[in-house]
Amino acid sequence: MVSTTSKKEFRSGFVSVIGRPNAGKSTLLNHLLGQKVLIMSDKPQTTRNRIQCILTEERGQIVFLDTPGIHKPKHKLGEYMVGKAKESMRDVDVILYLVDLTAEYGPGEEYIIEMLKQSKSPCILVFNKVDLLVSKEMLMHKIQKYSALVDFKAVVPISAKTGENTDALLDEIFAQLSNGPMYYPEDEVTDQPERFIMAELVREKVLQLTHDEIPHSIAVVIEEVEEKKTLVKVRALIVVERESQKGIVIGAGGKQLKEISTLARMDIEALLGSKVFLEVWVKVKKDWRNRMDSLRNYGYGKERE
Numbered sequence: 118m119v120s121t122t123s124k125k126e127f128r129s130g131f132v133s134v135i136g137r138p139n140a141g142k143s144t145l146l147n148h149l150l151g152q153k154v155l156i157m158s159d160k161p162q163t164t165r166n167r168i169q170c171i172l173t174e175e176r177g178q179i180v181f182l183d184t185p186g187i188h189k190p191k192h193k194l195g196e197y198m199v200g201k202a203k204e205s206m207r208d209v210d211v212i213l214y215l216v217d218l219t220a221e222y223g224p225g226e227e228y229i230i231e232m233l234k235q236s237k238s239p240c241i242l243v244f245n246k247v248d249l250l251v252s253k254e255m256l257m258h259k260i261q262k263y264s265a266l267v268d269f270k271a272v273v274p275i276s277a278k279t280g281e282n283t284d285a286l287l288d289e290i291f292a293q294l295s296n297g298p299m300y301y302p303e304d305e306v307t308d309q310p311e312r313f314i315m316a317e318l319v320r321e322k323v324l325q326l327t328h329d330e331i332p333h334s335i336a337v338v339i340e341e342v343e344e345k346k347t348l349v350k351v352r353a354l355i356v357v358e359r360e361s362q363k364g365i366v367i368g369a370g371g372k373q374l375k376e377i378s379t380l381a382r383m384d385i386e387a388l389l390g391s392k393v394f395l396e397v398w399v400k401v402k403k404d405w406r407n408r409m410d411s412l413r414n415y416g417y418g419k420e421r422e
């Protein structure tokens with residue numbers, strides 16, 4: 118059981134995992150999470166987009182963004198997928214750049230290196246498949262070569278397959294994160310696409326009904342989805358920055374919040390094709406705005422202040 122209230126330090130953040138196809142991104146994430154959550158990445162509609170996986174420990178929570186492998190796009194779909202991967206590099210707290218040690222350095226890696234040079238997020242270079250390493254000199258040579266190109270915060274050789282050195286990698290990631298909230302319940306390892314859409318529907322209603330009174334610094338988190346016999350119970354949390362905003366969202370006598378949840382419930386019922394009991398809460402989190410850029414990256418919103 119992870120307790121955030123009793124602990125002073127709880128680090129959290131968003132980590133984008135990038136690399137060429139076959140670098141071992143899914144293998145690494147499945148290993149870190151201790152289960153095969155990325156099996157869905159075989160399905161076209163998910164591999165084209167970003168998938169997020171959540172790792173929660175006593176010391177903090179990492180929200181990983183798995184991205185489609187980056188390659189020089191040759192067609193529209195490829196362009197779209199690479200666009201998704203590039204998008205996921207913006208505003209994240211850390212970028213993990215995974216390189217297959219056994220693959221030759223070529224235009225594919227060059228393309229990613231150029232992208233990294235333009236990125237402002239700290240980047241950790243991960244050399245994967247160290248279990249296949251034949252000479253230490255080769256590893257040293259690669260480390261020098263890559264380090265000369267980009268200012269990496271750390272370089273960590275690992276084997277995603279055997280798990281070798283992945284603990285050290287986690288230490289490096291946590292070292293780059295600052296104190297932050299627990300974004301997802303501790304037992305959640307991946308998010309269902311429906312949850313994102315549900316959160317978006319609630320957020321949309323808040324923005325529609327409060328017009329300009331509520332800035333874009335709100336977030337909606339679906340905290341619980343429980344399938345009952347005849348209906349689906351959904352609990353949503355609207356996170357605002359200030360007490361005054363909480364008042365606006367709730368409205369006099371709770372009228373506004375009631376309307377938000379009624380409209381959102383109707384949309385969610387249409388989405389799920391089932392009756393829904395929607396419970397909506399509003400909470401003030403002062404440091405929320407700082408994390409919003411990362412959240413936007415996850416589809417929580419596209420607006421820029």
Ligand SMILES: Nc1nc2c(ncn2[C@@H]2O[C@H](COP(=O)(O)OP(=O)(O)OP(=O)(O)O)[C@@H](O)[C@H]2O)c(=O)[nH]1
Nearest residue numbers: 138139140141142143144185186245246276277278
């Ligand atoms: N020997 C060895 N093989 C690995 C390691 N990590 C991944 N692989 C293998 O490399 C292949 C690609 O791994 P994936 O995890 O699917 O790679 P990916 O980066 O998610 O690939 P895309 O989904 O195409 O972007 C698989 O056959 C893995 O079993 C490792 O550390 N050692």
